[in-house]
Amino acid sequence: MMLFPPNLKKNDLILIISPAGAVSPCQLSYGISYLHDFGFRTEEGQYLYHQEGPFAGTDKERASDLQWALDHTEAKAIWMARGGYGTIKCLPKVSWERFVQHPKWIIGFSDITVLHQKLYQLDIPSIHAPMITQFQEAKAPVDQTINLLKGERNSITWKTSTISLPKEIVGQLIGGNLSIIQSLRGTSLDLDYEDKILFIEDVDEYHYHIDRMVENLSYSGILDKINTLIVGSFTMIREGNPPMPYSLEDNLKRLSQYHNFHLILDAPIGHIEENHPIILGSNIKLSIEDQKVTLNYMD
Structure with missing residues (x-):
């Protein structure tokens, strides 16, 4: 049986990381403000804006942000900044033990399919949806995603x-x-x-x-x-x-x-x-x- 993470409500905390491609603050500013307008709080990974080639920092740095997010006991969701390539390189470096004890929603798609498949193995649902960099051009799907996070099941x-x-x-x-x-x-x-x-x-x-x-x-x-x-x-x-x-x-x-x-x-x-x-x-x-x-x- 799948273990659904708790629904989100106003003032809940959403973590933002990028286990794959590099991002800049200007690419995320709109999406972060949009989440704040909905009444959510956000925190960014320590290495979110680092870059090594096409990646958001080294494999070790991206894995560190992922581990931080997985282990976080207060946050209710982890919303990925973007896709690209590189998530698979983080998997051998993280533990899911604490996450299973305090499951939270993981949101993203494309390269984030790596995490969706890991969550499937853990019997925890996840949301295939736009990422933070895409909020401005995908407002309706983002609103629908927020509804899902709040427990409203859109058809x-x-x-x-x-x-x-x-x-x-x-x-x-x-x-x-x-x-x-x-x-x-x-x-x-x-x-x-x-x-x-x-x-x-x-x-x-x-x-x-x-x-x-x-x-x-x-x-x-x-x-x-x-x-x-x-x-x-x-x-x-x-x-x-x-x-x-x-x-x-x-x-x-x-x-x-x-x-x-x-x-x-x-x-x-x-x-x-x-x-x-x-x-x-x-x-x-x-x-x-x-x-x-x-x-x-x-x-």
């Missing part, structure tokens, strides 16, 4: 181009960034896919690379285990020369027939302004009518 409705879906699908929601999911295959952070609803999204990848990752899901048997695949935004897909002879959607439709899983396309989640938040690890109900999908939480 999400979108049109899907997939056909032949049942009227209702129920299951546990897992997933995140496809490249990160692929990179963690065969590790202790790999997911249990049996009868799950798997969500995937990605950004700035070659079409053939996405195709190769999808074929891994197929050939490894994962697509035989899941009951549903939700496909979010795949933005800035790059084509090789010559380009792929079919689209990602057409290939997924073919695979859904071969492996017999439900395919739901066009979810407004991922590297887009309309990046709706979702609670990974939660049990959800998908209601389908007239090619519209509504996601509701059951927890």
